[in-house]
Amino acid sequence: MTDTALSLRNVNKSFGQTEIIRGVNLDIRTGERHAIIGPNGAGKTTLFNLISGRFPLSSGEIELHGTRVDGLPPHRINRMGLSRSFQITSIFHRLSVFENLRCALLWSMGYRYSFWTPLWRQRELNEKTYRMLEELNLTSRRDTPAGLLSYADQRALEIGMTIAGGASVILLDEPTAGMSNTETDNAVALIRRVSKDKTLVMVEHDMKVVFDLADIITVLVYGQVIASGPPQTVRANPAVQEAYLGALAA
Amino acid sequence: MKKSSSAQGLVWFIALIAAIAMPWVFYNYHTGRQSGFVISMLSQMGMMSILALSYNMLLGQAGLFSFCHAVFFGIGGYATIHFLNLAGDGSLPIPLELVPVLSGLSGLGLAVVFGYMATKQRATAFAMITLGIGELMTTAALMFHHFFGGEGGVNTNRMIGHSLFGFKYGPAIQVYYLIVGWTVISALLMLYLTRTPLGRMANASRDNFERVQFVGYDPRMVRFLQFVLSGFFAGIGGGLYAITYEIVTFDALAAPLSANALLMAYIGGSAAFGGPIVGAVLITLLQSGVSLMSNSWLVYVGVLFIAMVIFAPQGVMGLIAAHGPIVRAGRFTPLLVPYLRVILPALIMVLGFVGVVELASFLTIGAAQGKTLVLFGNKIDEHTVMPWLAAFAFLVVGTLWFRIEARSFRKVWDGLMGELNPERGVA
Numbered sequence: 001m002t003d004t005a006l007s008l009r010n011v012n013k014s015f016g017q018t019e020i021i022r023g024v025n026l027d028i029r030t031g032e033r034h035a036i037i038g039p040n041g042a043g044k045t046t047l048f049n050l051i052s053g054r055f056p057l058s059s060g061e062i063e064l065h066g067t068r069v070d071g072l073p074p075h076r077i078n079r080m081g082l083s084r085s086f087q088i089t090s091i092f093h094r095l096s097v098f099e100n101l102r103c104a105l106l107w108s109m110g111y112r113y114s115f116w117t118p119l120w121r122q123r124e125l126n127e128k129t130y131r132m133l134e135e136l137n138l139t140s141r142r143d144t145p146a147g148l149l150s151y152a153d154q155r156a157l158e159i160g161m162t163i164a165g166g167a168s169v170i171l172l173d174e175p176t177a178g179m180s181n182t183e184t185d186n187a188v189a190l191i192r193r194v195s196k197d198k199t200l201v202m203v204e205h206d207m208k209v210v211f212d213l214a215d216i217i218t219v220l221v222y223g224q225v226i227a228s229g230p231p232q233t234v235r236a237n238p239a240v241q242e243a244y245l246g247a248l249a250a
Numbered sequence: 251m252k253k254s255s256s257a258q259g260l261v262w263f264i265a266l267i268a269a270i271a272m273p274w275v276f277y278n279y280h281t282g283r284q285s286g287f288v289i290s291m292l293s294q295m296g297m298m299s300i301l302a303l304s305y306n307m308l309l310g311q312a313g314l315f316s317f318c319h320a321v322f323f324g325i326g327g328y329a330t331i332h333f334l335n336l337a338g339d340g341s342l343p344i345p346l347e348l349v350p351v352l353s354g355l356s357g358l359g360l361a362v363v364f365g366y367m368a369t370k371q372r373a374t375a376f377a378m379i380t381l382g383i384g385e386l387m388t389t390a391a392l393m394f395h396h397f398f399g400g401e402g403g404v405n406t407n408r409m410i411g412h413s414l415f416g417f418k419y420g421p422a423i424q425v426y427y428l429i430v431g432w433t434v435i436s437a438l439l440m441l442y443l444t445r446t447p448l449g450r451m452a453n454a455s456r457d458n459f460e461r462v463q464f465v466g467y468d469p470r471m472v473r474f475l476q477f478v479l480s481g482f483f484a485g486i487g488g489g490l491y492a493i494t495y496e497i498v499t500f501d502a503l504a505a506p507l508s509a510n511a512l513l514m515a516y517i518g519g520s521a522a523f524g525g526p527i528v529g530a531v532l533i534t535l536l537q538s539g540v541s542l543m544s545n546s547w548l549v550y551v552g553v554l555f556i557a558m559v560i561f562a563p564q565g566v567m568g569l570i571a572a573h574g575p576i577v578r579a580g581r582f583t584p585l586l587v588p589y590l591r592v593i594l595p596a597l598i599m600v601l602g603f604v605g606v607v608e609l610a611s612f613l614t615i616g617a618a619q620g621k622t623l624v625l626f627g628n629k630i631d632e633h634t635v636m637p638w639l640a641a642f643a644f645l646v647v648g649t650l651w652f653r654i655e656a657r658s659f660r661k662v663w664d665g666l667m668g669e670l671n672p673e674r675g676v677a
Binding site for chain 1: 442443445446447448449450451453454456457458460461462463464465466467468471472475479
C-alpha cells in the first residue's frame with residue numbers, strides 16, 4: 001500500500017461556463033486527519049462529490065491508494081474503500097435505525113444482491129449492527145424509523161452509516177453543522193473514536209472542531225487550494241488570514 | 251414487536267382457513283355442488299392477490315411506479331396455455347401442479363428483457379418506460395397471432411391427465427385449491443424476499459436511491475433484480491389465470507389490469523406486506539359482487555380509489571395499523587361513540603351518492619338495456635322527480651352532517667394520539 005491514501009492531480013470541474021474547482025492538487029496521506037475549509041461557495045462539497053464519484057470530473061485525475069477512481073460510479077469507489085457522509089442528512093428515512101446501519105454493512109460483509117439469505121439469521125452481521133448502535137449511542141432508538149430521529153441523532157446515524165462498511169478513507173461533509181455546543185462535543189468525540197486508524201477528510205465550518213481534530217488543514221478559495229499544511233502554519237499564513245480567517249474575525 | 255407479528259400471523263392463518271372453508275359455506279345441498287359464482291370469485295381473489303403482491307414488490311417495497319405489470323401476468327398466462335397444450339398432447343411431461351413454475355419463469359424471462367430497459371431509470375422516467383412497454387405488448391398481442399391468437403386469444407384444456415396427487419382438475423373446486431396452494435407459496439416466498447439483503451436494499455433505494463450507492467450498492471441492479479423477481483410472481487398469477495379460464499386474451503396483459511394491480515396494492519395498503527391481499531379481495535368483491543347489482547360498479551371503484559388517495563394514503567392496512575397503539579393502550583372505548591357518530595352520516599352520504607349514480611345510470615345505460623330500477627321490491631321510475639330529490643337530499647345532508655362529525659372525531663383522535671405519543675405531539 002502506498003503512503004498516499006488519496007491523491008488529486010490537477011482536478012477541474014465546471015458546471016456550464018462556471019468553473020467551480022480550478023486545478024486542485026492535493027495529497028492526503030494514509031492515517032491523516034485532514035480538514036478542508038474555505039468560505040461558502042469555495043467548492044468544498046463539490047470536491048467531495050468529485051472524489052466520491054457523485055459528479056464526473058471535467059479534467060484531472062483522482063487516485064485512491066494508487067488506483068485511478070475518477071470516472072468510476074460511486075458504488076464502485078465505495079467498494080474500493082472510500083465512504084462519505086452528506087451535509088444534508090442522507091439516510092433511509094422509513095427504515096429503522098437498525099436497518100439503516102445493517103444496510104450500510106451488507107456489501108462490505110459480502111452479501112451482495114443475495115435474495116436467498118435470511119437476514120435475521122446472520123449472527124455476525126446483526127451483532128456487528130448492534131455494536132454500531134452501541135458505539136453511536138443509538139441503541140435505545142433501534143426500532144425508530146430513521147426519519148423520526150432528532151437532528152443530532154440523525155447526524156450520528158449519518159456518520160455511523162458512513163463508517164459502518166469499514167472504509168479506510170472517510171469523507172465527512174460538515175458533520176457538526178447545525179449542532180449545539182454539547183452535541184458538537186459529542187460528535188467530535190464520536191468522530192475521533194471512529195476515525196482511529198483511518199484516513200479522515202472533512203469539510204467543516206466550525207474552527208474549533210477543525211483545530212481540535214485536524215492534522216492537516218487545506219484552505220480552498222474559489223475552487224483553488226491557497227494553503228495546505230499543519231494547523232499552526234495555516235493559521236499563520238497571511239493569504240489564509242486575508243481570504244478566510246480574517247474575514248471571519250472581522 | 252414480536253407479539254404483534256405473531257398476532258398478525260394468526261390473523262392470516264385464520265384468513266387462510268376461511269379461504270379453504272369458504273366454498274363449503276356456499277355449498278348447495280340441492281345440486282350437491284359448491285356455488286360456481288363463489289368459487290370463481292374466490293379463485294379470482296387468489297390470482298389477484300399474487301398479482302397485487304408482486305406489484306407491491308415494486309410500488310411499496312422499491313418505490314417503483316410500474317404501468318406494465320400485467321404484461322408479466324399476461325405472458326405467464328399465454329405461455330401457460332401453450333404449455334398446457336403441449337402437456338395435453340403428451341410432449342411436455344409435467345404435472346399440472348407444477349405448471350405455474352413454468353408460468354413464473356415465462357414472466358421472469360420477459361421481465362429480464364423489459365426490466366433491463368425500464369430499470370435504467372427510476373421515478374417518473376421509469377413509469378414512462380413501463381407505460382410504453384405496456385402499449386408495446388398490447389399491440390404485439392394483437393399482431394402476432396401465432397403465439398397470442400389475436401383478438402380471440404388462445405385456449406386450452408387444463409385436464410392434461412398428469413397430476414402429482416391424482417386430481418383431474420375438471421371441477422372448479424380442485425383448481426381453486428390449486429390456486430390457494432400457489433397463493434400461499436407465492437405470498438410466503440415474497441414475504442421471505444422482503445427479509446433478504448436484496449429486499450432490504452430495495453427498501454433502501456425506495457427511501458434514498460442516492461445513499462444506496464454510497465454503501466456499495468448499484469441502485470440500478472437492485473431495481474433490476476427486484477423487477478425481474480416481481481415478474482416471476484406475476485407470471486405465476488397469470489399461469490393460474492390460464493389454468494382457471496382455459497383461455498387467455500390480450501385483456502390479461504393490457505393496461506386496465508396493470509391499473510388494477512396498482513389499485514389493489516394501493517387501496518389495500520402498500521406499506522404493509524399483506525395490504526395488497528386485502529386490496530385484491532376488496533376489489534374483486536366489488537368487481538364480482540357489485541357488478542352483479544350495478545352497471546356503475548367502476549364508478550364506485552374509482553371514487554373509492556380517489557377517497558383513499560386523499561384521506562387514507564396508507565390504505566386499509568394503514569388505517570388498521572393506525573389503531574394499533576390505541577387498542578394496545580386499551581383506549582379504544584373513547585373512540586366508539588365518535589365512530590358511530592361518523593358512520594351514520596357517512597352511510598347516509600354514501601346512500602345518497604349511490605342513489606344519484608344509479609338514477610343517472612338507469613337514465614342512460616339502463617334504459618338502453620331495458621332494465622328497471624328496483625329498490626326493496628319497489629319499482630322506481632327514474633323519470634320522476636321524487637327519487638332524484640331524495641337521493642340528492644341524502645347526499646347533501648349526509649355530507650354536511652358528516653363534515654361536522656368528522657371534525658369532532660378528529661378532535662377526539664388527535665387528543666388520543668397526543669396522550670399516547672406525548673413527545674411527538676399531535677400526529
